[in-house]
Every structure is written in C-alpha cells, then in structure tokens.
Amino acid sequence: MLDERVLEVLARLEREDEAEGERDLPVQERSLAVEPTTGRFLFSLVAPQTACEVLELGGSRGYSTIWLGAGVRYLGGRVLSVEQDPAKAEAWRRNVADAGLADWCELVEADAFGVLGGLEDIFDVVFLDAWKGDYEALFALARRRLEPGGLVVADNVLSHVEALGAYSEARQSDPTLASVTVPLDRGLELSVVLR
Ligand SMILES: C[S@@+](CC[C@H](N)C(=O)[O-])C[C@H]1O[C@@H](n2cnc3c(N)ncnc32)[C@H](O)[C@@H]1O
Numbered sequence: 001m002l003d004e005r006v007l008e009v010l011a012r013l014e015r016e017d018e019a020e021g022e023r024d025l026p027v028q029e030r031s032l033a034v035e036p037t038t039g040r041f042l043f044s045l046v047a048p049q050t051a052c053e054v055l056e057l058g059g060s061r062g063y064s065t066i067w068l069g070a071g072v073r074y075l076g077g078r079v080l081s082v083e084q085d086p087a088k089a090e091a092w093r094r095n096v097a098d099a100g101l102a103d104w105c106e107l108v109e110a111d112a113f114g115v116l117g118g119l120e121d122i123f124d125v126v127f128l129d130a131w132k133g134d135y136e137a138l139f140a141l142a143r144r145r146l147e148p149g150g151l152v153v154a155d156n157v158l159s160h161v162e163a164l165g166a167y168s169e170a171r172q173s174d175p176t177l178a179s180v181t182v183p184l185d186r187g188l189e190l191s192v193v194l195r
Contacts, residue, residue, distance in 0.1 A: 002043075006070045009099040010039070013063045028085070033063035034129065034155055035185035043071040045153065046125055052077035055123040055145065057112045057138055058130035059083035062095040062105075068127065069101035079105040080121070082112045116141035128154040132163040139167070143193065150193045158187025 059081035089109040157164045171179035179191040
C-alpha cells in the first residue's frame with residue numbers, strides 16, 4: 001500500500017539522494033537509489049501477484065525495497081533484500097521500519113554471493129541492482145532460485161551499456177528465457193524463465 005508513511009519515507013530518501021548527488025561523495029557511500037519512476041515500475045510488477053516472493057540484490061538504504069515491500073503488502077508476500085555495506089544496512093532497517101514495512105521486508109547483511117550459495121527458497125521476482133561487474137555471476141546464481149515463470153529485473157542496462165550490454169545480449173539470445181530491455185530511466189532488462 002502506498003500509504004502516508006511509505007510516501008513520506010520515499011520523499012525523504014529522494015531528497016537525500018538528490019542532496020548526495022550534489023556533494024562529491026565516493027560512489028560506494030552513495031545511496032544510488034533507483035529513479036522514482038523505476039520504483040513505481042517495480043511496485044507495479046509485484047503488487048498484482050499473490051504471495052509474491054521477491055529477492056533484492058543490492059538493497060542500499062531501502063529505497064527500492066520500500067517500493068517492492070509496499071507492492072507485496074497488497075496480496076501477501078515478502079521481500080528478502082541483501083546488502084553488504086554495514087552503514088547502508090543500518091539505514092535500510094531504519095527506513096523500512098519508518099515506512100511501516102518491517103513485517104514484509106527482511107534484510108540479510110552479507111555478500112550476495114555467499115547468501116545465494118546458501119539459499120534454498122524459490123522466488124517469483126529477483127531485482128538485481130548490485131555492482132555492474134557482478135551481474136553475470138549473480139544472475140547465474142539467482143536463476144537457480146527461480147522456476148519457469150520467474151522474473152529477473154536488472155537495473156542500469158542502458159545507463160551502463162558498456163558494462164551491461166553483454167548482459168542484455170546474453171539474456172536475449174538464451175532460448176530458455178524471454179528477455180526484453182525496457183527503456184525506462186537507467187534501463188531495465190526483464191528476463192522471464194521459460195524452462
Ligand atoms: C545501486 S546500489 C542499490 C540501490 C538500491 N537498489 C535502491 O534503489 O535503493 C548497489 C548496492 O549493492 C550493494 N552491493 C554490491 N555488491 C554487493 C554484494 N555482492 N552483496 C551485497 N550487496 C552488494 C552495494 O553496497 C550498494 O549499496
């Protein structure tokens with residue numbers, strides 16, 4: 001649900017992200033949150049699904065998690081978010097609680113590679129938004145946690161086309177997937193597992 005608590009935290013995080021962009025912070029320290037329209041898009045993907053199980057790789061301070069969590073709250077489900085940076089993880093917990101979504105969103109503060117190696121759950125949607133050089137390897141691990149009909153959404157495929165053009169090409173030429181680049185904001189690659 002996009003209630004007042006959710007909207008207030010999203011608006012605050014948008015202001016903080018904009019202010020950070022104006023300072024000269026090292027990239028690792030920045031929130032690097034998705035655009036608000038991408039947040040709405042993620043919300044729209046998960047809200048109509050019953051008991052939607054979402055895995056997020058790269059939770060940062062919780063901006064995209066909050067959109068996803070607000071979506072799964074409609075018809076049940078949960079968001080398992082992975083973030084390895086301790087300061088961001090602490091902010092994630094605070095922001096998700098402030099938004100009233102702690103019952104729908106869980107954080108694993110760890111390296112996604114280790115987490116994926118130990119997971120046995122099956123997910124309906126994976127949101128891939130970690131460091132770009134890791135997308136290929138993270139996709140391979142995440143795919144094991146999806147059944148036919150499962151969806152991987154990868155951000156930044158157009159904003160970082162040099163790093164991620166090959167990622168989109170590999171997904172689109174894989175006959176076991178149906179994959180499309182959605183030219184929204186930084187570019188999203190949507191890949192549905194066929195078999
Ligand atoms: C682009 S930001 C994510 C932004 C977030 N999805 C949002 O919209 O608010 C990428 C995040 O992925 C995290 N990250 C990168 N590689 C990771 C890994 N292997 N395991 C866990 N977190 C990782 C970084 O610490 C960073 O916070």
